[in-house]
Amino acid sequence: MILSPPSTLDAMDLEVTKQEWNFSLQNHTSVTNMEKNETADGNEDSKWKDLPMELLMRILRLVDDRTVIIGSGVCTGWREAICIGVQELSLSWCKLNMSKLLLSIAPKFARLQSLNLRQNQHQLDDQAVEMVAKYCHDLRALDLSNSTQLTDTSIDALARGCNHLEKLNISGCSKVTDSALIFLAAKCNRLRHLNLCGCCPAASDRALLALAQNCCGLQSLNLGWCDRVTDVGVTGLAQGCPEMRAVDLCSCVLITDKSVVALAENCPRLRSLGLYYCQNITDTAMYSLVNSSIYGAGKENSKHKSSNIRYNTEPVSIQGSQRCRRSNGGRQSCGISERIVAASRDYMETVLSDQEGYGLVQLNVSQCTFLSAPAVQAVCDTFPALHTCPEKHSLIISGCLNLTSVHCVCAIEAQRERKSRAAASDYPAGILNARAIR
Ligand SMILES: [Zn+2]
Numbered sequence: 001m002i003l004s005p006p007s008t009l010d011a012m013d014l015e016v017t018k019q020e021w022n023f024s025l026q027n028h029t030s031v032t033n034m035e036k037n038e039t040a041d042g043n044e045d046s047k048w049k050d051l052p053m054e055l056l057m058r059i060l061r062l063v064d065d066r067t068v069i070i071g072s073g074v075c076t077g078w079r080e081a082i083c084i085g086v087q088e089l090s091l092s093w094c095k096l097n098m099s100k101l102l103l104s105i106a107p108k109f110a111r112l113q114s115l116n117l118r119q120n121q122h123q124l125d126d127q128a129v130e131m132v133a134k135y136c137h138d139l140r141a142l143d144l145s146n147s148t149q150l151t152d153t154s155i156d157a158l159a160r161g162c163n164h165l166e167k168l169n170i171s172g173c174s175k176v177t178d179s180a181l182i183f184l185a186a187k188c189n190r191l192r193h194l195n196l197c198g199c200c201p202a203a204s205d206r207a208l209l210a211l212a213q214n215c216c217g218l219q220s221l222n223l224g225w226c227d228r229v230t231d232v233g234v235t236g237l238a239q240g241c242p243e244m245r246a247v248d249l250c251s252c253v254l255i256t257d258k259s260v261v262a263l264a265e266n267c268p269r270l271r272s273l274g275l276y277y278c279q280n281i282t283d284t285a286m287y288s289l290v291n292s293s294i295y296g297a298g299k300e301n302s303k304h305k306s307s308n309i310r311y312n313t314e315p316v317s318i319q320g321s322q323r324c325r326r327s328n329g330g331r332q333s334c335g336i337s338e339r340i341v342a343a344s345r346d347y348m349e350t351v352l353s354d355q356e357g358y359g360l361v362q363l364n365v366s367q368c369t370f371l372s373a374p375a376v377q378a379v380c381d382t383f384p385a386l387h388t389c390p391e392k393h394s395l396i397i398s399g400c401l402n403l404t405s406v407h408c409v410c411a412i413e414a415q416r417e418r419k420s421r422a423a424a425s426d427y428p429a430g431i432l433n434a435r436a437i438r
Helices: 014-028 031-037 053-060 065-071 076-085 098-109 128-136 152-161 178-187 205-214 232-240 257-266 283-290 300-303 319-329 336-353 372-382 411-427 429-437
Strands: 087-089 115-116 141-143 167-169 194-195 221-224 247-250 272-274 362-364
Touching: 014 257, 053 065, 053 076, 065 076, 065 087, 076 098, 128 152, 152 178, 167 221, 178 205, 205 247, 232 257, 247 336, 257 283
Parallel strands: 087 115, 115 141, 141 167, 167 194, 194 221, 221 247, 247 272, 272 362
Antiparallel strands: none
């Protein structure tokens, strides 16, 4: 079946055109074959290759990523147009042969600025990442999370080929070592956001010091489960990266109050701090936050705007739902837990990009069992965006039996209301009736 493409932009319904275009491409090359064979053969008989470029670009913005990839195989003209027009791509939907697919398509997407290779099946290998580094020199954001097979070879290639990287997620890449991370820090000075969660061999103190020395614009760093990290690395980082807004030290069991004191003293824009299972942390760390240079903690805040960002667990915006569909490769389903994780990620991204907001909006002290209620309550009172109530839940204190009396303002108000309602219902009915008659 050959569908007739519209020749002008005036009398067209983009949505209908998109569906017909999708249908035409699905006939052109099946997605299953594409995943298996990593290429799409051209169908020279299709009139769709003569589609006006402006219209092609508009349709590309509406379709999912696997359709874009199929489109890149239709003809030379489309290939060139897609190379110029597509700056963002996700292959996280790819369940088979992600590496082979990437080897095939990387040269066609040389202008990419954002590439999501997040996966569950650990299929990505060094050769594929080297191909990305060879062709995609404009990359700003790269997600390689859960790529457990990747080694220093991948990180070295990225350091040489992708110097513009601002956002890199290598969480779960447990074969990468600190030598590669030190090299990356030296070459990619524009790094703003780095996720090293679970990268124990990479996240050493000397790697953190290299980041502090070379990437002074770093704004967020996830060091979750990196149990080699000590106060030496975190203190150096706090001193070298004053723009830091989010630090996750979840389960960094060696750190002590010194790390928190250094962050409190050197990072005035700090918005989020994760200290889950950091069991050396004491009240000293909490009072250092209260008395810190973090905007909102002292008199400094008078010149800054308070943050009004709200936590929304429903990704309601059109953009958000489109992104969700695109990353699924067109499949509509998105589980509740995935939505909550995505909403949490979106929320933190909003917080981090809010240049005017100030003060802690998230603090996780779960399992920090040495903390006392007065110290944590003082932090909660100092930063009003921290909440213990279930609706917002941004001060996380689970597993701390000492902290059951810590409450945010709305939790205290709700408690007061419950008590007054209970008191009213216990009031003798006769007295209430007598009052009502009066
Ligand atoms: Zn609250």
